[in-house]
Amino acid sequence: MFLLLLSLCWGCGVSDSLKLLSEWSNVRNVLVMRLDNIGDVIMTSPALRAIKENLPACRLTLMASPSGAHAALLLPWIDEVFSWQALWQDLGSLDFNPQREWQLIQTLRDRHFDAAIIFTSFSQSPHPPAFLCYLAGISLRLGESKQYGNGVLTTEAPAAPDQVHQVERNLRLIEAVGFQVRDRSLSIQFDPDVEQTALQLLARHSIVDRPYILLNPWTSCQSRNYDSLRFAIAAKQLAQQTGMPIVVTGILKDRDRAQSLLTTLEPHAIDLIGSTTLPQLAALIASAQLVLTNNTSTMHIADATRTPSVIMFAGTEYESQWRPRHNLSHLLRHPTACSPCYAFSCPYQLECLDIPPEDVVAAGLDLLASVQQRA
Structure with missing residues (x-):
């Protein structure tokens, strides 16, 4: 063979x-x-x-x-x-x-x-x-x-x-040159002290041994960004229905566009935007009950850590090229004739991400219920 x-x-x-x-x-x-x-x-x-x-x-x-x-x-x-x-x-x-x-x-x-x-x-x-x-x-x-x-x-x-x-x-x-592959799944590792530092970030916001939902609502490509206000509305509804706080992550430059999202999420938001290294972000994703994000690196980290995820997957690519394969996940996208476009900026109105917040909430609750059933 x-x-x-x-x-x-x-x-x-x-x-x-x-x-x-x-x-x-x-x-x-x-x-x-x-x-x-x-x-x-x-x-x-x-x-x-x-x-x-x-x-x-x-x-x-x-x-x-x-x-x-x-x-x-x-x-x-x-x-x-x-x-x-x-x-x-x-x-x-x-x-x-x-x-x-x-x-x-x-x-x-x-x-x-x-x-x-x-x-x-x-x-x-x-x-x-x-x-x-x-x-x-x-x-x-x-x-x-x-x-x-x-x-x-x-x-x-x-x-x-x-x-x-x-x-x-x-x-x-x-x-093609004879390497044998034992495991075809994504995998990442981070040191125990990284995990401890991430937990300390949560402890500063009085989250100790408490389940939470992680929201990473932005990508570097405009064409892959679900509307942040809709993300905030969905996350707030999930927080109200589950009792879990929403840990919001992103890079430092995301802070310029974060205020309306954080205001909408009050009093459920834990603001860690620009406060984590990549390993710390990975540790936070690994410990989360649920991740809400777009088609971006956070999606792949959640797949590697087997964290349930709701992904707002824009029509820029085929799902088969990039989708998570080993964690519980729901990919949400509205079908459009222009998909896949592979564009960095959408020349239209991001119709592929015209998803009601209620659909995001339903997908998140379904994943959380699936985790409970497995447990």
Whole structure:
């Protein structure tokens, strides 16, 4: 069965696949590239875990975007993080500076990597980062491609269908060179002192050993944001019906748009906006009875911690690409003809997120009831 799996590698027979497996079994210094946001990096966790299980002596360096690099604090399989704003993923903020790119090549060359594994989404090409790795002298370069790269990748895994879940896309990539995968679920870890610090944040608001609902109502993309006032109305109704306070989280810049939400939630809101690190946020999510959020990194953290979640899932993507797979969850979305649009800003009125607060409340109560039944 294992040989059959290997024989599926594009352009190789069984003997070639065994050769690839032999080459990869000898690597010790591996560069893993995932140059998107926090949630995208968290979704590499099953693949990172599998790499370490197959190559326990290897050193894993994650090359990530400045924002995505924060996720490494939750992924114990990573030995080092290399943060970089990649030119080929930039949205126009970087200036034209060839010297910066040559410096990146030299930096990678100086680290003497044996291999590079390039994780991408269905819409991204692995060839720009693969060419970078080629110039840096990295001899093994693995990526999934819809186009023929003329040798820039030493192994071009066959492209998965666009609607395949991102976790499976990542795992298919490493399976293409013979890595065995024991566990395909998301996983994160944080230190006990992080959990203690998170509990201390709650204790300052007189929440000790008391169940709570966590509300993370914003994302970095306007097109994925459920109306915050509707979120507040739904959360307040859940607080009134369950007796649980609402712990509101977000990054510091979210505070500029938080006042009306917090006012609506009074007196049930516990304001922790901008007060947590990413590991502390993960610890709070892990301890929550229920999470209310959008399609963002919080959704993936809740999946990894198995926390029940109501997700306002915009029509920007197919649900099959990103949805939670291992926690109890309800994804709410209004069908629209423009989905999936993959847009950062909605040119219309966010009709895909035109969900009444009552539907959010009903979904939350259903999940809480399911947890009680299981208990």
